[in-house]
Amino acid sequence: MGNQYKFNFSIKIGLFLIDVLAVFLLFLVFITLQYKYYYPIHLSRLPYFLEIMTAHYKAILLLLFSWVIIADYVKLYSIKRLNYLREIIKKIIYQSFFFLIIIFTVSGLKSEDLLSNKLVLILTLSIFIYLILTRFFIFSFLRKTHERGRDLKNILIVGENVNSLKLKKILESRKHFGLRIIENKEKLDISKLIELINNENIKEVYISQSGFVEYEFENQILNYCEDNHINVNYIPYSLNNDLISLDVNYIDTLPIFKIKKYPLEEANNQITKSFFDTFFSLLVCIVVLSWLFPVIALLIKLDSNGPVIFKQKRRGLNGKEFDCFKFRTMRNDGTNSIKATVVNDNRITKIGNILRKTSLDELPQFFNVLNGDMSIVGPRPHMISQDIHYSEIIRKYNLRNYVKPGITGLAQVKGYRGAIDCDKDMEDRIRTDIFYVRNWSTLLDIQIIYQTVVLIFKGDENAI
Known part of the structure; x- marks a missing residue:
């Protein structure tokens, strides 16, 4: 080996x-x-x-x-x-x-x-x-x-699709994964592929789905790799495809594919997450909000006219609407509930700018958590107008409603926060939200909370 x-x-x-x-x-x-x-x-x-x-x-x-x-x-x-x-x-x-x-x-x-x-x-x-x-x-x-470039595993990507290109970028930027892509500039047949695998000591082959790999050639690759104990992986052509979340069950010896249940569809996981949300929110309300809430409320009142709390309709679990609470950070010009925030938005007040940069404007959402409308961690709730628009153009968009929306989320700590300048910005955010829905665990929640706290103290350049 x-x-x-x-x-x-x-x-x-x-x-x-x-x-x-x-x-x-x-x-x-x-x-x-x-x-x-x-x-x-x-x-x-x-x-x-x-x-x-x-x-x-x-x-x-x-x-x-x-x-x-x-x-x-x-x-x-x-x-x-x-x-x-x-x-x-x-x-x-x-x-x-x-x-x-x-x-x-x-x-x-x-x-x-x-x-x-x-x-x-x-x-x-x-x-x-x-x-x-x-x-x-x-x-x-x-x-x-x-x-440092030691103990690297050589891998070969056969074919090309949009996600194989993303994989290359990820592995090039994250050397700590220890995977080195062996580049191949010419079209391979099975003899050239075998020669390349042997010469470059390839340990894993990645086949791009719908990546212009002919069926017969794919079978030749699979047979050779199986005979020589080389792992084969598939890169899906769509990250939103149900085929990437399948369990294999057997009836007698016949394999049957079954779409996996999402973790938070299980009752025991729902109870665990609900207990964690309630305990954590009560802790924050007692230790932090008990003294910080009146301080922020006073600063908002001194800075501009209007209510301390801004309420906006958002969609939560199973698409149910609820009032999402935030500290008011804008002057009310009648468009705050229908117009998304943009960079250098002239509606934002001086205190509001500080609250947004530090994410302190989200603190009242701990009351949403205690009310059962939100979770500490989950996909961030969007404006209803955005939900309606993007659910029609981004497949699996509504999958994020399988869990409660969160005060913070995986998309936020991965850098997909802030203004939506194009459809790709939202697609990146939704892809990360879907990963969270499919791979939830308590440890993942704790990791996201930790990364959120780090971002608050370091400052998030994507916060607007």
Whole structure:
């Protein structure tokens, strides 16, 4: 498999061995603490290493075996180039949670508790912190390695469509993914393609859908790659196509494609997101809005005439209309509810300009969240006139209404915020919103909130 396989395999084996050793040592430390502080009988001295091993070797072996089984289940040691930090954190949370259950269970099977409940929780927290630190180090190390042009995976793109061009731009600007595109300037037949794959050590082939790749040629590529263990990927011709969100089910041995449910169609995910929204909004209202709201309200009143809060009809979950709250940032000339904001808009007041640049004008929307009309994170609600216009010209536009609109969203932290100067601006925003709808997770919400806070303090050049 070459140097690349050996490099990744070495990291996986090294991580596994270090993890097992760390869990073993931490367990010994906490067993010692149990003897010192929680043992029912006072001991004249703490037991030696061999004494601890003799007394608890079965429990230790069971815990280490459980660690390996859980790690395999959550794919803790699966290192992928396109792993995102939130995916790694998700694996760590699962690993720590399941291991916590095993420790409680093993401890309870002893005639006397192996560890007190308090020590079990502290041990699990210590393991969680250890995993976070080591994975963050590996994550950063691999990205830096790829940015320096080392351990790169060579890929070949066959055919061309609008999204294959976007993919090239993404990989050229984000070297940390570690994927190097081998350029091909001439038309390939299967013999030339095989020669190119072998000469350039191609590890993955990307076929552009509707990219002028003939059916017979495509089959030849698939057969060769399958015979030589080369991964094949398809670049969709449309990011809004249902074919990019399919599950494969089987009836007997016959494969059947089924369109995936969106995460927030699941009741348990709705409950989780609703709880998070309510808790976070109450926290902001108590800690921030309780004192900042009257300050901003006074500044708005001193700056211009009119109400403090501006209410505008927007569409939310399932297209239901609601009153969206914002601090008023404009002078009322009768067009505020129908005319979108533009760069250097003369309707914006002095205080309004500051509120918009810092996104503080959105703070009253936490009341929308508590009222159940909005979420902390989700697609930003557009003016109804924009919804009507773009739903007719952008396919899948209304998919964003499958979730509640958000105070902040993935499109905003990706830079697709501000004035809509052309249809492409809206298409970029909707593409990102659709990704969010299809790939929602609590960790993704937390990541977006973090990036939003960073943008507030750094300043967002797209804010108008």
